[in-house]
Amino acid sequence: MITPDSEGGEMALVGVVQPPMANGEPVFEAPWQGRVFGMARALCERDIFHWDEFREKLIAEIGADESIGDYRYFDHFLMALTVLLEEKQLFGVDELNGRTHEYSERPHGHDHST
Amino acid sequence: MSKHIPPKHIPPKQSPQAIRAEALESILIEKGLLSSEAVDEVITRYSERIGPMNGARLVAKAWVDAEFKKLLLDDATSIVEEFDFEGGQVEKLVVVENTDNVHNAVVCTLCSCYPWAVLGLPPKWYKDPAYRSRIVREPRELLSEMGVKLDDHVEINIWDSSAEIRYMVLPMQPGGSEDLNEEQLASLVTRDSMIGVELLGS
Numbered sequence: 024m025i026t027p028d029s030e031g032g033e034m035a036l037v038g039v040v041q042p043p044m045a046n047g048e049p050v051f052e053a054p055w056q057g058r059v060f061g062m063a064r065a066l067c068e069r070d071i072f073h074w075d076e077f078r079e080k081l082i083a084e085i086g087a088d089e090s091i092g093d094y095r096y097f098d099h100f101l102m103a104l105t106v107l108l109e110e111k112q113l114f115g116v117d118e119l120n121g122r123t124h125e126y127s128e129r130p131h132g133h134d135h136s137t
Numbered sequence: 138m139s140k141h142i143p144p145k146h147i148p149p150k151q152s153p154q155a156i157r158a159e160a161l162e163s164i165l166i167e168k169g170l171l172s173s174e175a176v177d178e179v180i181t182r183y184s185e186r187i188g189p190m191n192g193a194r195l196v197a198k199a200w201v202d203a204e205f206k207k208l209l210l211d212d213a214t215s216i217v218e219e220f221d222f223e224g225g226q227v228e229k230l231v232v233v234e235n236t237d238n239v240h241n242a243v244v245c246t247l248c249s250c251y252p253w254a255v256l257g258l259p260p261k262w263y264k265d266p267a268y269r270s271r272i273v274r275e276p277r278e279l280l281s282e283m284g285v286k287l288d289d290h291v292e293i294n295i296w297d298s299s300a301e302i303r304y305m306v307l308p309m310q311p312g313g314s315e316d317l318n319e320e321q322l323a324s325l326v327t328r329d330s331m332i333g334v335e336l337l338g339s
Contacts, residue, residue: 055155061176062162068179071170101158114164122160127153 056097063104072107080107191220192255192305193326195232197319200310209307210234217254230255233296234307235333240291241306242280242333244272245298252303256328263332273297283334306331311338 051057067074080103088099109116165171195216199206209216213232230252233241245251246269251259262268271279276293280286287293296304308330314322329335 053152053155055152055158057180058162058176059158061179062158062165062171064179065171065175066165069171069175098154101154101161105161108165113170114168118164119157119160122164123153123157126156126160 051097056100059097059101059104063100066104066108071113072111077103077107080104189256189326189328189331190323191257192252192328192331193323195220195255195305196307196326196331197323199232199307200322201319206234206307213305229302230305231296231302232305232307233294235309237309238291239294240280240285240287240333241294241296241304242272242276243296243298243304243306244269246270246273247297247299250298250300250303252298252305254303255305256331260328260332280334285334285336306333308333308335308337313338 051060063077066072067077081099084099084103084106085096088095105116105119108114162171162173162176166173195209195213199209205216209232213230217230235241243252245263249259249264251263253259268279273295276295277287280293298304308326310322311325314325317325325337327335327337330337
């Protein structure tokens with residue numbers, strides 16, 4: 024059973040920081056977008072940070088984006104999350120870069136084809 | 138600065154962001170800051186609560202406005218088009234009404250067709266072969282197992298969704314909610330009640 028105040032309000036991602044929405048919910052174009060959204064919410068719910076702190080970082084990331092017509096909300100979302108976590112000294116970006124590199128070297132069924 | 142990105146066939150998993158997100162999650166898990174279950178739970182919660190809000194709005198309006206209810210039951214497709222829910226692509230939508238004597242439930246026996254324009258993402262069990270076969274073969278028993286205990290006199294109708302036509306259940310208004318306004322009523326309407334596998338207020 025849901026209650027009248029159970030959704031939306033606390034998230035307060037409105038205005039410039041509102042995620043792409045359809046059908047009243049955030050639209051994830053790829054599974055990883057759902058994962059980062061879920062990570063941010065889960066960390067917030069565990070009081071690792073306050074949602075307002077995250078929102079400030081997200082606003083800054085979006086504000087720094089000067090690209091036109093190629094708006095990538097969840098790229099900013101991921102960046103804002105890593106910036107905040109590093110600022111809180113919960114992990115180092117070097118560590119993330121290292122792990123990312125390691126993962127990207129994994130053999131995979133598909134080739135990168137940009 | 139505008140970058141031209143050609144149409145791409147990179148599997149989502151291969152994108153640099155996807156790998157970075159995966160790396161981030163694994164580090165955060167190692168550090169004990171979160172668990173993958175917690176992330177799953179957030180995603181599920183959002184798809185259960187936020188997704189079905191459009192359907193819930195239709196149901197609440199039908200409860201308070203008899204004329205609207207008639208229109209909804211006659212031609213839900215047009216109603217949904219009028220509401221202009223984001224997400225486009227509205228297939229033919231049929232709304233079926235639960236009453237004291239008739240209970241409706243929705244399934245897609247072939248795959249997982251679902252009225253996502255009004256209900257958001259389908260729950261995992263909706264795609265489960267067990268649900269898809271048992272709701273047709275032994276609806277009363279399965280519904281009972283899912284918490285919907287129906288009196289023997291209640292007729293059960295199972296609606297099989299397809300690519301062309303989607304169904305949504307108009308659940309019965311829970312007793313004691315007569316004084317609530319439309320918005321409050323909408324908040325009472327659950328996704329499962331609009332699939333027909335939950336009775337509200339029970």
